[in-house]
Amino acid sequence: MISSLLVANRGEIARRVFRSCRELGIATVAVHSDPDEGAPYVREADAAVRLPGAAPGETYLRVEALVAAALAAGADAVHPGYGFLSENAEFAAAVQAAGLRWVGPPPAAIAAMGSKTEAKRLMAAAGVPVLSAPAEPTEADLPLLVKAAAGGGGRGMRVVRELAELPGALVAARAEAAKAFGSDEVFCEPYLETGRHVEVQLLADEHGTVWALGERDCSLQRRHQKVVEEAPAPGLDGRVRAELHAAAVAAAKAIGYVGAGTAEFLLASDGRFYFLEMNTRLQVEHPVTEAVTGLDLVAWQVRIAEGAALPAEQPALTGHAIEARLYAEDRQGQPQTGTLHLLEIPGVQEEFTSSPGRTLRLDSGVAAGSTVGIHYDAMLAKVISWAPTRAEAARRLADALSRARIHGLVTNRPQLVAALRHPAFLAGEVHTALLPEITREEPPVGIELAALAAALADAASRRTELPSGWRNLPSQSQVKRYRTPEGAEHEVRYRLTRDGLRAEGFPEAELVAAEAERVTLREAGLARSFRVARYGSLVEVDSPLGAVTLTALDRFPDRSAQTEPGALLAPMPGTVVRTAAAPGDTVSAGQPLLWLEAMKMEHKVCAPADGILTDLHVKPGQQVDLGAVLAVVQPA
Structure with a gap:
């Protein structure tokens, strides 16, 4: 029996594994880099290295270092989580060689699936259909997808639509793959523009039993990275479902698989499917399978590592579950850095585990x-929702996300809500090209009213005996200026008179109540409350109209601090990898x-x-650093 387990990972998956360990009575050990020293998962572990x-x-x-x-720490087992070394056969072998128990598949199974090129060869030999591209592709083979042979998560992937782009895509994919996975091996396969990404959750013990625990649809992606996942896959023909499950089980048995794993397939519009890869680990999206099966997959990983056998009957699937991944990124999908001041999802009933009848879960x-x-x-x-039907699950998840309070970082929350409410998604017409087509929702009329509420809340926080806005010269307005993350500026002008609020641009607006953290405004007979939070110059406003992030601006900005025209600023902190132009070069838009x-x-940076x-x-x-001047492009 395992008494102490180290998670060779970080963040959300470390917290997830720790949750199951606490339920099983197993002590936990965390590892952390210097930036992660104060992270929640480190604080929750019994010991940290x-x-x-x-x-x-x-x-x-x-x-x-991990071994x-x-x-x-005195651990007797290691769980790899997902990402990093979770699919590294050498790591698994080193753990076992040190006398520790490996909570995962045998190193030989990891090695067999560790290279996607070798995995495809093995699956083809086992009779599982695969996608393949010729060694020397022609125009007829386009478009192609360049992929890293090790790892996943969209890293090391490039879509090639012209043969001239192929050499550069290979170089870039190799560089990204080497940094993410320690291997620069890449390969090409045909790119199906509107295929569906469907995967089968597997659970196998060392006694020969393999379960196919239903399938997940992970077609809503951006940059080849999953964003919304659901179980079961909508609109799947019964015959196709049975064949998918059978192919996944055959793949697992072909390599002597043990533990939790996932067989991923690309489903074409004609119902044919092709093996993509096998993830020899727990998947990020495993909560949706837990929600519809009632299983704790991490607990079963541990039990199987201890030698336990799966029951004779596998559980039935009940209801529908949808997971949305919340990322810190801007409207263009660029990752964002900074401090998260608040993460509050209303209605959450569970964290890191699913219980029958629970409708909303959070893993963070x-x-x-x-x-x-x-x-x-x-x-x-x-954020994971469960409901008896798919439509209810989508509605609950969209509502929870729209009501969430997320302060300090710009996120992809608007696009998630838009996707979950999109007619094509609700009709089950999902494919890998759908998400980029969905416009991110904006508050319909919320920004101007949010700015007014922010100004009134700021005034309330400074209130003395007389309300802010009272002056001997009643014609003089209070003025506040704000900027949105997209760069748009909004100026608020208002007066508080004996007859009430007088706000420019809002002739019908009435002030019902104003406090430092909540303002209620009535407009055209409809009252709405705005919750206002301030973090220095950052102002976050949440209301039924949507969430609005604002930066309070000085009325008299320092002109010397402004950036010269044509300057390109760093969209995030990072390291310059390479440059493709020199001062004096003539450049074109998008280059x-x-x-x-x-x-x-x-x-x-173009x-x-x-x-x-x-x-x-x-x-x-x-x-x-974020905002640093990288280059300057002046008109010719």
Whole structure:
């Protein structure tokens, strides 16, 4: 029996495993990099071991350091989580060689599936259909998808639509894959524009029993990374479902699989499916399977590692579950860094576990005060809803997200809500190209009213005996200026008179109540409450109209602090990977000038317009802060 378990990972998955360990009576050990020292998962562990450094290559990707940490802490088992070394056969073998129990599949099974190219060869031999591209593709083979042979999560992936783009895509994919997974092996396969990403959850014991615990649809993706997942897959034909499950079980048996794993398939519009890869670990989206089966998959991983056998009958699936991944990212999908001041999801009934009849679950690796840095993934949380029907599950999840209070970071919450309410999604017409087509929701009329509420709340916080706004000259208005994350500025002008509120642009607005943290306004007979929170100059306003983030501006800004025209600013903190132009070069709009590495991915910085690159302030290897001037492009 396992008495103490080390999780060789961080964040949300470490907290998830710790939750099951507490239920099973197992002591927990965390490992942490220097930036993670104060993270919630470290505080929750019974013991923690420091991994000196910040970047994954210095910390969570060091096999010898992780094994040494487990031995030093007195752990007798290691759970790899997902990502990092979770699918590294050498790590699994090193854990076992040290006399520790590995909570995962045998190293040989990991090695067999560790390279997607080798995995495809094995699956084809087992009779499982696979996608393949010729060694020397032609125009007829386009579009192609360049993929990393190790790892996943969208890293090391590039879509190629013209043969001339292929060499550059291979170079970029190799560089990104090497940094994320320690291997620069990549390969190509045909890219199906509107295919569906469907995967089968597997659970196998060492006694020969393999369960196919239903399937998940993970088609809503951006940058080839899953964003919304659900179980079961909507609109799946009974015959196709049975064949998918059978193919997944055959894949597991072909390599002697043990533990929790996932077989991923691409489902074409004609009902044919193709094996993509097998994830020899727990998946990020495992909560939706737990919600419809009632199983604790992490607990079963531990039991199987201890030698337990699966029951004779596998559980039936009940209802429908949907998971939405909440990321810190801007409207263009660029990861964001900073401090999370508040994460509050109304109606959450469970954290890190699913119980029968529970409708809303939250899995998160962060808490109020957590810092989201440049070294790791920008996912803040997963919100999971369960309901008897798919329509109810989607409605509950959209409502919870729309009412959530998320302060300090711009997130993809608007797009998640838009996707969950989109007619195509609700009709089950999902595919991998759908999410980019969905416009992110904006508060319909909320920004101006939110700015007015913010100004009134600010005045209330400064209130003395007389209400702010009372003056000997009643014609003089109070003025406050705010800026949105997109750069739009809003000026608020109002007066509080004996006859009530007089706000420019809102002739019918009435002030019902104003406090430092809540303002109620009535307009055209309809009263709404605005909850206002301030963090320095940052102002967060939540209301039935939507969430609005504002930055309070000085009435008389310092002109000397303004950036020169044409300056390109760093969209996030990161490291300059490479540059593709030099001062004096003529550049065109959209032309890549340099690449930044942040949050385990590379991000292009492109010329905003045609012109001359007059200045390049950075060089490869240089670290830059958010907002730093990278280059200057002037009109020709």
